Amino acid sequence: MRQALEGSQAIAQAVSRCRPEVVAAYPITPQTHIVENISKLVADGVLDTELVSVESEFSAASVILGAAAAGARAYTASSSQGILLMAEVLFNISGLRIPVVMTCANRAVSAPLSIWNDHADSMAVRDCGWIQLHCLDNQEAVDSTVQAFKIAQDTELPVMVCMDGFVLTHTLEVVDMPEQDLIDRFLPPFKFQRALDPKRPITQGALVSPDFFGEIRHSHHAAMQKSAAVIESVDADWAALTGRRCGGLLTVEGPADAETGVLALGSMCGTLLEAMETLPMDRPVKLIKLRCFRPFPEAALREATAGLRDLIVLDRAVTPGLGGTVGTEVKGTLYGTDPGPRIHTYAVGLGGRDIPLDILPDLVATLDKPVAPFGVFDADLEKLAPEDR
């Protein structure tokens, strides 16, 4: 049913309709409203779940690890410092191949303290071995949340649904909330083959000697790579049921023959899409919306960028001393493609900086010049002392 909902409220409802058996979370801005709304659904008797109020994000992640290891569908949500406090457990969850779902309400990481949006938190744990999906709007965040539970149980890998903090979590907009019976048809009850059971004892998380560690990492990587096909097919199945897609691994919008591409992820794709359609541009531009950041969709990216002369990659986080995370990975993926595009990498919208429509023509205007080194595109260097520029 179509409703006008705040993003966090929509996510809470979507999670509730996925019938999680255990929810554990610790509040942190801008994730707070998600957990508040889930608590309310439990208090109102709408959601029957074991809601665990924990004393930290470390415990939140530990509780859902244990719950899912015991065979329960489990969920948590966090942001920023909360994600970092969970980091050790996030590696344990994926290393043990425990299928859980988490919403990351993306927020900058301190210091300096910022409660506002960028992608530094989920990027900081990009190597933890979780699937990471990014959302254009609250409809995609709702649909990806439902899909995430299906992907997790089909792949036995944990899934992080990344949605831009404030920009999506605190925006009220029209969302078509999938009905309970539709979700029940799509998402069968949680079954975990390796669930801990006293009648059938197994060991999880044993010490692994050098004789096997490399093999286990290899199999984790292979499982992540295989999950790409599952992510695509789950999105296709959802589309068959609802008529809505979230964009599989990535999607391309705009004129097919455009020789200029812009690659971005998350809610900024919405602003870029509208800029493409409404602003005069001195050359045609296509948008590559990267939905799946992990596994990184190398083959799809090579296909999507074939024929491009220039590719602008926009990160919403910085790897100090290197540049943009996504930009670096795109360069790595396209290395050796002949003829590959010239790749321009920038960070934008850090710590909640507004991304205006006219950032697109401003970016395109740089293409007449030689490729510049990575930079924070919307930084005003005049604000810095000369030695810091």
Add this chain to the structure above:
Amino acid sequence: MIEIRIHGRGGQGNVVAAYLLASAAFHDGKYCQAFPAFGAERRGAPVAAFVRINEQRIFRRNQVREPHYMVVQDATLLHNRSLTGGLRPPGYMLVNSTRPAQEFSDEFGVWAVTIPATRLATEIVGRNVPNVALLSALITLNGMMPVTALEKALADRFSGSILDKNVKLVERASAEVEPGLWTEEVRHAASA
């Protein structure tokens, strides 16, 4: 697409005002988007919230820099003269004030309308929250949607005597202004 910027102070229900207006537009069959510009989240601090209303899906997420309409919940905020920055001509600005609108129009070069929203809210609802009265006046002035749409949005959030009092406030505030005085932008957006 119609873009609206709401200015107020923390505690005056700015975000709720934006959410209510967007929800009302949804009940009127439109697409909508409402979000706050989060700053220091404390009572009394100047805050802003944004609303977009459109016939089609809205993709852009940037803050509203050039609103068609401005709503000012607390006239003392106008000591910051840049508050009206970006307001599109002819400068529709609705102010919660007991002062004559002409004073604001002359001082800021806008087309101001004032209503005593705080007084109305205090009298009818018993709380010093001017947002609902201002929204009712705004949609009456620009004819963007019937006040019944706002009443439906209120019914999503409130019930019982609180809802009844707010509906009464909607009707009372609507009667304060000239219906359709500011329809130009709405007609233009509908034909665009």
